Amino acid sequence: QMQLAESGGGLVQPGGSLRLSCVASDNIFNLLAVSWYRQAPGKQRETVATVINHDVTEYADSVQGRFTISRDTAKTTVYLQMNNLKREDTAVYYCSTSRGFQRYWGPGTQVTVSS
16 A cells, blocks of 8 residues: 655745655655645645656646646655745645555645745
8 A cells, every 4th residue: 555645844935935745655656647736724625736757747727837746756756846835825735646546645734825
């Protein structure tokens, strides 16, 4: 059973940056598409960014140009670099992947953007 663990969240001022990490317990993670999701209080979970391989990435319109998803296969890790953070980026951020019919989620990391 593959396990995912996010880290890197915290409190940051508007305009600041954070880098989230998602580490997996299984090297098969390197072959799978991985997404970052977020869920703000009272809102539905939304997809933020997806990396399909090193060259193919997708972003939500709300983060395009500010967030960058990348992966380091040597560390079995996917990152989410978040720049020019806005208050509306405040949420719990989750990484997720799937293999066959099984979907895996990490426990999430809180990102709070506030002055």
